[in-house]
Amino acid sequence: MKGRRIAFAALAWLYLAGVVFQVFLAGVGLFGLGDWTLHAGVGWGLGSAPLLLLVFVLVARFDRRTILLAAGLAVSAVIQPELAAARHTAPIVAAFHPLNALVVFWLAWLVAQRSLELVRATPPVVEAGNVAEPGEAA
């Protein structure tokens, strides 16, 4: 039980670190330190990674709030590279790429915080049985 939560927390914090790194790569592109190739490549990876987190929280039967946060993160992360890809056809829509980046960061942060709460809420000794723990669906 605790192992699942620790794995979820590790994934969530790793993802948050990835988002911060991706923001740095955007700065690298903007300020001429390099081209946009790495930012674009990492972006497609980060766009699909939250789906893994969502599957994880669904399979592990986490609570409703965690599922909603993970779902929100998955949706915002999936559309993020699509927004950038729309720059030629719909530049106004593409202009929301940086704003959605903030949304992705914010949700990733909330998911990471939530994952720590779940780890901390796990009782030290778990008895066998069907008793639902805090943060998990009964």
Added chain:
Amino acid sequence: MTTGRMSPQGDPMARALRGIGPARLLFLVGAWLFVACVVVQVVLVGLEIFARLGGSIHRDFAYVYGWLAPVLVLLAGAARLPTRTRTLTVVLLVAFAVQTVLPSLRGQFPLLAALHTVNAVAIFALAILVARRATSSIRQPAEPDAT
């Protein structure tokens, strides 16, 4: 439907607002206004990059709302907010000041200039934290009158 008027003494909202004090209320409004300005600022940079919005509206807008950061520091002190909230507000001010300098380092220290985007995210996170703490300070029950 209630038609009667509640006296100021009996109205819980009026009592709560009186207990909050103007500095705390102004801090709350200012903190959320700052968050809104950061969001607008990020939309502006998106418009400049992707929609080729001319001029330097992203840079200019920073100087429009930047004065809020030092004002929040002063209000946090005047409102006697908890030490952690005041510290976060000072950190927000420092991060904002650094943010205005970073792009100018593009020529000499491009790696530092590239941190402009990361620092922007830090400012957003700090602004949200400060605003949420300001909201919490309002929700705390008002202290009873001394009289």
